[in-house]
Amino acid sequence: MSKFENVTITKEANIYYDGKVTSRTVEFSDGSIKSLGIMLPGEYTFNTHDKEIMEMMSGDVEVKLPGAEWRTLLTPEMFTVPANSSFDLKIKSVTDYCCSYIK
Amino acid sequence: MSKFENVTITKEANIYYDGKVTSRTVEFSDGSIKSLGIMLPGEYTFNTHDKEIMEMMSGDVEVKLPGAEWRTLLTPEMFTVPANSSFDLKIKSVTDYCCSYIK
Numbered sequence: 534m535s536k537f538e539n540v541t542i543t544k545e546a547n548i549y550y551d552g553k554v555t556s557r558t559v560e561f562s563d564g565s566i567k568s569l570g571i572m573l574p575g576e577y578t579f580n581t582h583d584k585e586i587m588e589m590m591s592g593d594v595e596v597k598l599p600g601a602e603w604r605t606l607l608t609p610e611m612f613t614v615p616a617n618s619s620f621d622l623k624i625k626s627v628t629d630y631c632c633s634y635i636k
Numbered sequence: 637m638s639k640f641e642n643v644t645i646t647k648e649a650n651i652y653y654d655g656k657v658t659s660r661t662v663e664f665s666d667g668s669i670k671s672l673g674i675m676l677p678g679e680y681t682f683n684t685h686d687k688e689i690m691e692m693m694s695g696d697v698e699v700k701l702p703g704a705e706w707r708t709l710l711t712p713e714m715f716t717v718p719a720n721s722s723f724d725l726k727i728k729s730v731t732d733y734c735c736s737y738i739k
Contacts, residue, residue: 534646534647534648535646535647535648536644536645536646536647536663537644537645537647538644539642539643539644540642540643540644540645541639541640541641541642541643542639542640542643542645542660542662542672543637543638543639544637544638544639544640544672544693544734545637545638545693545694545732546672546674546732548674548730548732551730552674552676552730553676555658555674555730557645557660557672559645560639569645569647569649569660571649571651571655571658571674573655573656573676590647590648591648627651627654627655627658629648629649629651631647
């Protein structure tokens with residue numbers, strides 16, 4: 534188990550897709566932000582504002598990045614999504630993730 | 637939105653009931669521990685080790701405490717569960733909660 538120390542966490546969850554995707558926002562002392570989240574099986578599309586590094590820590594996942602084909606991730610695996618774009622996910626089993634927002 | 641500052645959060649989620657209940661463990665500088673979690677609709681039973689204060693922040697929830705009848709919570713609402721016992725929940729809508737473990 535790894536830990537983030539000396540952080541601020543927002544108490545209320547971020548809830549998407551009727552609770553099938555939820556996360557908590559974590560702020561670091563350097564001002565950077567991550568979200569720690571869970572995805573239940575399903576198909577999802579997410580839009581990005583900032584560039585995002587998605588660390589899929591566990592779970593059976595396929596991802597479609599902008600302009601690319603669907604591919605299966607071998608979790609734990611990371612992928613990067615450009616700012617102001619979107620990505621699609623097929624979640625086959627409960628997936629634990631960490632999203633880093635890159636300004 | 638309220639925040640917990642200067643805390644340590646375990647990166648990996650706690651996952652129960654096939655992902656229908658998940659949480660993140662938050663450690664405070666005084667050594668106390670809380671978990672921030674989400675429950676999807678369903679019926680659940682939880683055992684306690686420490687005394688627990690469950691703050692049901694949002695959601696349509698019924699609770700059955702040891703030796704008591706089922707009752708509907710008017711979230712946000714808290715309830716307390718003795719150490720080394722258990723409680724039952726009927727979750728009718730996505731529920732965001734904060735559990736405090738009391739040593």
